[in-house]
Amino acid sequence: MGNKLLDVGPLELEVLGILNGAPRLSVSEIQASLKNSGHKLAYTTVMTVLVRLYKKRLVVREKQSRQFLYSATDKKDSSPLKLFERVKNSLFRSEKLKPILSLLESDDELSRDDLETLKQAIDTRLKQQGKK
Secondary structure: OOOHHHHOOHHHHHHHHHHOOOOOEEHHHHHHHHHHOOOOOOHHHHHHHHHHHHHOOOEEEEEEOOEEEEEEOOHHHOOHHHHHHHHHHHHHOOOOOHHHHHHHHOOOOOOHHHHHHHHHHHHHHHHHHHOO
16 A cells, blocks of 8 residues: 555544644544534444554554554654644645645635734745745
8 A cells, every 4th residue: 555644534634633742532432422423323334443443553452351552653652733734635635835825715615813913924935935
């Protein structure tokens, strides 16, 4: 398998997000977390997603009694920023502007404060590049 993150679906990404920074979780705990975010999924569906992530080496599991507990692989690479980088690279590959432009074009309107913050970040980056 080439880049395993290119083979990750939306539900798998959501499960990775749940596992990100969390202690080891059971299938039932992950199912409950998914239910809280609007996904009513069968236990077996959640288990299938976790097995797929395990086979892709994106999660690790540890047997405890009669169940497995799952956690994200390599904790140093599972910070929210690293997870965002992995998602961004998976979804947009080399199209660096696409995630930023998609924020501007989405139906979820950015507030004026959000746009000002984005503008300030762009201005700061332009000044930094001007000094190089």
